[in-house]
Structures are given as structure tokens and as C-alpha cells.
Amino acid sequence: MTDDNETRVRHRFVGLYVLLLGLLGANMAGTLIDAGGLAIPIRLSVAAVMVVVIATSFMRLRQSSALVQVVAVMSLLWIMFLFVLTFADFLTR
């Protein structure tokens, strides 16, 4: 890897870090505005974007092998099973 490339990667990490701070700030500032019923979905979505940024870049999921990517997606799928089927009960009581 050349020095140039090295700096580029470092800048990318710093850029994404700034993005994460921005998202965190936006989510915190969002609590000052009354967004009504949209508040919860918005806050969860911003947090989800932060999670995706950390997972794909800081954990290098994008550069990882297909197998590792499948493993990561699998955890989401199983968490979804847990939530969807449990709420199938609690939402229909």
C-alpha cells in the first residue's frame, strides 16, 4: 500500500467518524422537537444508520468475505425472528 492510499483510508475513517458524531448530535437535537408519532421511528432509524456505518466501515464488513457478510446478516435475521414472533403475541392480545 502506498503512503497516499494510507492517508486516504485514514481520511475516510475520520470522515465517517465526523458523520457518526453528526448523526448522534442530530438524534439528540431531535428530542427537542415534537415530532409526534414519528419520533420513535426517526430515532431508531438514525441509530440504525450509525450501526450500519460502524459495521460496514469500522468493522470492515464491506471488504470482508461473502461468508462473513452472510454471518453478519444472519444475526439480523434471527433477531428479526425473535422480535416479530414475540410481538405477534404482544400486539394481538
Place this chain on the structure above:
Amino acid sequence: MNYLNAGYGLKSWLLTLDHKRVAWLYFISITGFFFLGGAAATLVRLELITPAGDLLSSDAYNQMFSLHGIVMVWFFLIPSIPATMGNFLLPLMLGARDMAFPRLNLMSWYVFILGGAFTLTAVIAGGIDTGWTFYTPYSTMFSNGAVLAAATGVFIVGFSSILTGINFIVTTHKMRAPGLTWFRLPLFVWAQYATSLIMVLATPVLSITLVLLGVERAFGIGIFDPALGGDPILFEHLFWFYSHPAVYIMLLPAMGVVSEAIACFAHKRIFGYKVMAFSILAIALFGFLVWGHHMFVSGQSIYAGVAFSLLSFLVSVPSALKIFNWLATLYKGHIRFDAPMLFALSFIGLFLIGGLTGVFVATLALDIQMHDTYFVVAHFHYIMVGGMVSAYMAGLHFWWPKITGRLYPEMWARVSAIIVFAGFNLTFFPQFILGWAGMPRRYHAYAEEFQLLNVFSSAGAGMLAVGYLLPLLYLIWSLRYGARAGGNPWDARGLEWTVASPPPKENFATVPRVDSEAYAYDTPQ
């Protein structure tokens, strides 16, 4: 020079990194747990000979069935085949020198023993009377037993199965010999792989559930406490998210063993190999979507109940496919009735009955009647004892020559297989009728009219005890006096039969190259 005489002394065993020796550590410890759980079952069946609760007090009886369930489920059935035969055979079947993480493998045994120590402490420190399920709020607020120690033991043993699962998955992905493609793998490996996936995906949810239960019990940090508005049914959801898939942790490896034995003793290629492989994965997947069928009478929403009931029927499709494929493998095979085959055939018959009665209890309306009766007890014993333990015995006999280098006495083994089959049916078939007639489970006394069938059942339990003690005696006997086994006494196929018995310490002198499928019974080895 083989793995058994590669080193002597306690230290060479307790600090071994050889997967074959780790398998032995598990063999010895789970055999201990099996007979401990069996002793508790014996007391339960002795109590139930008479309608009056005379032999054990109701408290002692509750402790006995809890001990039986906890030890058998968490310390025998769940580790059983993966931790023993899986550990021993997986690298051999993959053509690898060891697991991907040998240290982790040894560590998972120590973790297992630590968990066992906690649970035994619980038993000594005042018994556990919650049943194996630790349902709240009884376990958190009312039970006087040593719930915390028992739950800690189960929590710890969960780590052991997580570590084993991770190790198996990585080993299967990364350690296959050149040419050993996925569809050349023995079905035993597929079964271990799917089981490991369940261990990795389900066990952590049990861990957090037990942590929450533990902090509630120990520090009063109420999570499921109804006084704070907590919901005990939430505990059941979290618990069964693990514990239903756990049934397939017990069953899938058993299916793997049976596939190997049936193919070998019918001397035929397994019928519908790919269907078999995919149905293993399908069972593992569907197993995660059906947990609510344990909660039909718990107060969960009726709509959720309907959905869980329908999803539960899905599991029967791949399960039935497997049964048909085993039967098709037998068709026109050159069948030999050696002991492993007898155990494997018992598995098919008993699993079939267990599976079909499973459809009964998965039916929402019918389960309202059947729930918490002996019908359910009989159903899951047909799956776990009739199915899983029979397969464990089949595998133990099948690979015994490979593991020890000695043949077991064939005649005694056949006698044991027949006693176990007869004793099992005598024990548990009457329980279907008892449950149908409405006898509830978990009581030490019962109505007079149930006595005859209960006496049958207890007599069958006696036969079962003989059937399981016999192998303990003749297998130990064979370690010293059994005839020497060659590398491949059954004329079986598969990489594990190409090495000497017992296998050398490094398994393979050179990494083998594989150019055929696992069940090439039509070509001479």
C-alpha cells in the same frame, strides 16, 4: 503409535489439545450425568407404582423430576452426540488434523464441568423444584430451592455449547480436505453443522434470560415481576426461543448418526442425499419459528397461537422426508442386523411415533386438552429417549471399534438393543393412554384408576435400566478383552474409516485428497 498411547498419565488427558481425547473427557462426564439423571427417574417411577404419594413427599418428588429434567436435558442430551462423537469424528470426516480451535475445544469441556459443578451444588444445597424450565415467577419469587445455583450452572454450560458450536462451524468451513466439497460431506457432518448453527443462534438468548432471572432472584432487580408490571409470559417467550430449537440440538445429530448407520448396514448409497442435507437445514430453520406451541395455555394471544400452530406443522415436512429417505435407502439393500443397525431402526420407529404425536400436541385445540398431561411426557420421551438416546447408542456402537480399536461383544449388544426397545415402549406407550385419559404430569399422587398402566410403565423403566446398564458393562469389558478391530470392520465408507483404529494422534499422515462422495457403497473401498 495412536492417540491413546501417545501419552500417559492424568495430565496428558486433562491438558490435551487432541480432539479425540477431548471427546473422551466428554464421554466419561456425560455418562456420569446420564446415570445421575437416570437414578432420579428411577425414584420418580418407583413413587408412581402406587396411587398414593407414599415413597417421596411431594417436595422430594418435585425435586426428583426437576433433577431428572435438568441433568438429562442440559447435561446429557444437549452435549451428547456433538460433544462426544462430533468432537471425535468431525476432523476425521473432514480430513483435518484437528479442530480449528483446539484450545477452545478443551476449554469448553472445563466450562461444561464448571456448570455441572454448580448444578450438583444446587442439588446438594437444597434441591431445585422448578422443573427444568425455571418458569417465573415461581423460580424468582416462591421456590425455596437453590434456583440461583442451578440457573448459574445452566448459564455456564450454555457457554460450553456456544464455544463448541463456533468451533464446529469454523472447522467445517475452513478445514475440509482438498476435493471435499459440501455435497461430498457425510450427512453426519451436515447434521453437526446445522446443530452448531442452532447452538450459536439460540443459546445466547437463553443466557440473557437466565441472567435476567438471576439478577431478579439475587438482587431483586425485577424484570418479570408482576408486582412491577412485569410479564412472566415474556420469560416463556425468551426461554422457548432457545429451548424449542434445543430439541433440534438433540435431534439433528441423532439423524446424522442414523443416516451413517443405515447407509453402512444396508450397504447402499443414502437415498436422496441432497434432500437429506437440505431437510437438516430446513428443520434447523423451522425450529426457530415454532416456539409458541409450548405456550398455548399460557395466556398468549390466540392469534399468535394460531400462527405458531400452523408454523409447527411445517417441521413435520422435512422430518417426514427424512423418514421416507431412510426407508428408501433400506429398499433392496444388503441389510445386516448388527447392534448399531438395531438401534438405528429403533430410532426410526420411535421417532416416527414421537413425531406423529407431536402433530397432535401442535394442534392448538387438541393441545388445550393434552397440555401438561402424560401425553406430552410420552411424546417428548419418544423423541428424546426413543429417538436421541437410541441414536446415541447406535453411534456409540458403530464407531466404538474406531474410537477404541476394539470390537464390542455383538451378541450382548443386540440383546441390549432389544431390551431397550421393548423396555422403552413398555415405559412410555402406557403414558400416552394415561395422558389421553387425563392424568396430569408432575404430581406424586394420582387417581386409583390409573394404577395398572403406571405399574406397566414402572416395570418398563426397570427394563430400560437393565438395557442401559448392560452396555456400560460390556463396553468397559471390551476395552481390555474385546477382539482387535481393523481399520474398517464394517466395510463402511468415509474418511474416518481410512485411518487405523484407533486413529493416529495427527489423524492423517498426509492431507487426504477426496474425489468421491461419502456414500460410495457401489464401489469397493
Place this chain on the structure above:
Amino acid sequence: MTRPNNQTTVIVAHQFETLEQQFDADLLGMWLFLVTEALLFSGAFLALAVYYHQYYDTFSAAARELHWLLAGFNSVILLTSGLAVALAEQAADQHRRRLTLWWLSATIALGVAFLGLKGYEYYMEYRAGLVPFLDQPFAFSGPDPHNAMLFYNFYFAITGLHALHMIIGLMVLLVMLVLTYRWREGARVARQVRIAGLYWAFVDIVWVLVYCSLYLLGR
């Protein structure tokens, strides 16, 4: 796997054929372990979500008592430590020992700072009488104090579990610091640091979700 053994034989563990195979196995093992961690936390989050669904008003009143700005600042600290560990991984990749040591130390320092602030936050909650267990007086002034207790139980259980993971992560990073200091084999250290960094990033992810669900959702 088909490749013959080359000069790396010395450091490849006996069960593997090549260093690449060993690294792939380690990486996959770590990811599978993180899957189990994710499912562990998801159980607790599921329980929290169910109770949010049932007692949203009480939970959101209870959440307002938490020190959300302090915890927000703590989030910044943790995200910064996440950047530091990523840069440590990069430095190790470049076989730059001193730079790796520096970034690893920065990560550890930030992690310790996070735990310190978290401890201070717990202390303030203890002073305010918001600890509903261990026979502490519960001084929550909002509606429905019983259900509010449930919220604080979750708050302490989930943040406590996260803090436990932080401590484990810090110990892993300390080991990495020692391994980097010794610098036995560049390629090996780089891979070990990368695998350790995965765990730290995961702890970061969990905190992002903890902060959102406990501090922000109720506001």
C-alpha cells in the same frame, strides 16, 4: 488449503496448512462470537421493547430523569475510541509499531474515561434515589412508580451488561498492547489487532443502541 507449506510454517498452528487459512478461521470465529453477543443483547432489548409497548408513558417519564447530556458526551468518547482502534488497526497493518501502540493506548484511555463517567452517572442516580433494588429508597416522583422501577431495573441491567463487555474489551486491548509492544511477527500482530478491534467496534454498536433506546426514545 491446496497450497503447499511455505516459509510461514514456523508460526502456523499445527492444525492449519497456511497462515491465510488460520487467519480466515480466526476471523470467522470472531464474527460468530459477535453473532452470539448480538443475540444476547437482543434478548434484553426485546424485553425492553415489550415493556415500552405496554408502559410507554411511564417509561418515557422515567427516561427523562436520566442524565442524557452526560451520557451523550460519553457516546462521543466511545465513538472516538472506535476511531482510535480503527486507526490502530491501520497502523498495525502498515507494521508501524509505535503508531499502533499510541492509538491502542488512546483507545484504552478513552474506554477507561467512558467507564469513569458511567460510574459517576450511577453515583448521581444513587444520590437521587433512583436505584430500585438492594433495599434502596426509591424516590421517583413521576406517575406509576412501580412501572418506573421496571424501567430503572432495565437501565441498570442493560448498561451494567454493556459495562461488563467494556471491561472485557479493555482487557483484550491490554493484551494487544503487550503483543504490539513485543512485536514478535508483524503480520501476526496486525491480524490479532484487527480481530480485537472487531470486538471493540461491536461494543460501540451496542452502546449506540443502548443510548438511543434508554435515553432518547422516551424524550
